[in-house]
Amino acid sequence: MIEIKDLTYRIKTKTILENISVNIADEEFVAIIGPNGAGKSTLLKLMLNLLPLQEGEIFINQQKHTEYLKSHQLAYLPQKESFVVNFPLKVIDLVLMGRIFNKRHFMRFSKHDKDIAIASLKLLNIEGFQNKFISNLSGGEFQRVLLARALATESNYIFLDEPEAGIDKIGLAGFYELLSKINEQGKTIIAVSHDLDKLSEHCKLVVCLNKTMHCHIKPDNNIKQIVHEFIESAK
Amino acid sequence: MSAISTSLLSVFVTLKKISYMSEALSHISFAGIALAILLGLSLNITSTIFVLFIVAIILYISLQYNLEESNVTMLLMSVSMAVGIILLSFKKDYVVDVSSYMFGNILLINKEDLYWLTALIIINLLFIIAFYREIIYTVYHASIAEFYHVPAKLITVLLLTILGINIAISVKITGIVMITAQLILPGMISLNITRTIPKAIIISVLFSAFASAFGFLLSFHFNLPSGAVIVVVLFVLFLLSLSFKRLFLKEH
Numbered sequence: 001m002i003e004i005k006d007l008t009y010r011i012k013t014k015t016i017l018e019n020i021s022v023n024i025a026d027e028e029f030v031a032i033i034g035p036n037g038a039g040k041s042t043l044l045k046l047m048l049n050l051l052p053l054q055e056g057e058i059f060i061n062q063q064k065h066t067e068y069l070k071s072h073q074l075a076y077l078p079q080k081e082s083f084v085v086n087f088p089l090k091v092i093d094l095v096l097m098g099r100i101f102n103k104r105h106f107m108r109f110s111k112h113d114k115d116i117a118i119a120s121l122k123l124l125n126i127e128g129f130q131n132k133f134i135s136n137l138s139g140g141e142f143q144r145v146l147l148a149r150a151l152a153t154e155s156n157y158i159f160l161d162e163p164e165a166g167i168d169k170i171g172l173a174g175f176y177e178l179l180s181k182i183n184e185q186g187k188t189i190i191a192v193s194h195d196l197d198k199l200s201e202h203c204k205l206v207v208c209l210n211k212t213m214h215c216h217i218k219p220d221n222n223i224k225q226i227v228h229e230f231i232e233s234a235k
Numbered sequence: 236m237s238a239i240s241t242s243l244l245s246v247f248v249t250l251k252k253i254s255y256m257s258e259a260l261s262h263i264s265f266a267g268i269a270l271a272i273l274l275g276l277s278l279n280i281t282s283t284i285f286v287l288f289i290v291a292i293i294l295y296i297s298l299q300y301n302l303e304e305s306n307v308t309m310l311l312m313s314v315s316m317a318v319g320i321i322l323l324s325f326k327k328d329y330v331v332d333v334s335s336y337m338f339g340n341i342l343l344i345n346k347e348d349l350y351w352l353t354a355l356i357i358i359n360l361l362f363i364i365a366f367y368r369e370i371i372y373t374v375y376h377a378s379i380a381e382f383y384h385v386p387a388k389l390i391t392v393l394l395l396t397i398l399g400i401n402i403a404i405s406v407k408i409t410g411i412v413m414i415t416a417q418l419i420l421p422g423m424i425s426l427n428i429t430r431t432i433p434k435a436i437i438i439s440v441l442f443s444a445f446a447s448a449f450g451f452l453l454s455f456h457f458n459l460p461s462g463a464v465i466v467v468v469l470f471v472l473f474l475l476s477l478s479f480k481r482l483f484l485k486e487h
Contacts, residue, residue, distance in 0.1 A: 050382065073384065078378075081376060088430040088431065088432055088435070093371070094375075097385070098383060101383070102384075103384075135430075153383075
């Protein structure tokens with residue numbers, strides 16, 4: 001369970017987020033949507049403690065998130081990581097990055113680590129990729145590898161920042177299918193996205209954000225209508 | 236030997252796209268050399284300390300004020316060059332040719348330098364072997380590596396420190412202008428030939444050592460400046476590796 005209480009974040013005098021309170025239950029699949037500059041990524045980074053809290057509090061499993069993070073590795077698919085694909089790194093090595101937590105100096109991966117990395121690839125139907133170079137992958141394939149790294153952390157919470165970037169439409173549908181599958185296996189998924197059209201078919205909760213929180217709804221038949229209105233009003 | 240020590244790091248410098256850093260640090264070490272000449276101190280020790288001091292300033296400023304590392308570096312580079320030249324002009328009876336520091340002078344090497352270079356090769360090797368994965372992940376993407384608990388900041392500091400020491404020691408042999416080529420070209424050549432990093436490091440060292448030996452022979456034979464010949468040899472090898480890459484890609 002993630003609880004966000006009265007969160008406000010400013011950069012100098014500019015308010016990025018104002019008075020955000022939201023609870024995300026375990027095994028939830030949340031889509032955080034909103035226009036550019038709505039503070040979506042900022043909210044994600046605050047939850048991950050990549051940005052320091054200013055006002056308000058965040059709890060993960062009843063612990064302050066900074067405390068929780070000391071003993072847990074969260075899973076995170078950052079925006080724009082796909083820009084570094086021209087790097088001579090193999091898929092398996094990238095996935096093993098998710099296993100570094102709690103290793104002391106001189107990282108050495110055990111058989112157990114490798115098994116988990118390969119199992120993660122298998123779950124996403126890309127176990128054949130392990131010895132490929134990341135530079136030989138398509139955008140969609142690379143995103144799946146990043147998802148495998150997220151799974152390899154064995155974290156119950158997976159955060160995604162605009163995962164649709166760099167994936168074509170068909171690849172994206174498959175990617176969301178995979179997210180649903182992982183969600184059904186008990187992982188909590190929190191995705192920031194521009195693309196609600198497809199994502200709303202898979203997620204269980206939509207959070208509309210534009211500095212303040214506008215709505216917090218379960219997707220049903222008229223979700224697209226509501227979200228469309230929200231996007232229009234935000235413009 | 237200086238070729239071996241710098242080429243060990245070359246692959247990482249190329250991958251991390253910090254070639255500007257090696258250029259800058261070599262210019263910065265000029266101020267260190269000037270200081271050493273002015274005060275009559277050991278060249279190696281003075282310029283090493285000086286370069287490390289500047290590395291610390293670069294890191295501190297870019298972390299503290301959130302400025303681009305590259306901008307801060309370039310700023311300090313010009314200032315250091317300026318300071319170096321001013322310092323040298325204080326020394327009225329200064330006779331050593333500045334150009335030998337710009338383009339390197341093999342005749343400036345003494346026995347002490349050889350010990351320094353041997354030590355450097357060992358330090359570089361130990362650093363790479365001990366922190367191999369950490370370095371790879373840091374060079375891949377420092378902030379993501381940090382999120383997944385790679386000590387990326389520490390590795391960056393260590394990498395720049397070691398790079399700084401290498402440059403400070405090698406600069407009077409290789410020359411301010413030439414050392415950049417020696418730090419970048421071997422890495423570029425080897426990454427054209429192979430995509431696996433350990434192989435790339437080995438190839439980088441082999442090519443760099445070959446270029447130095449061959450270039451030195453040529454320069455000796457035709458009475459040309461050795462530093463310049465070595466860089467040209469490296470560049471020819473780079474062109475060859477490009478065509479190798481093209482052929483290799485066609486096969487696939």
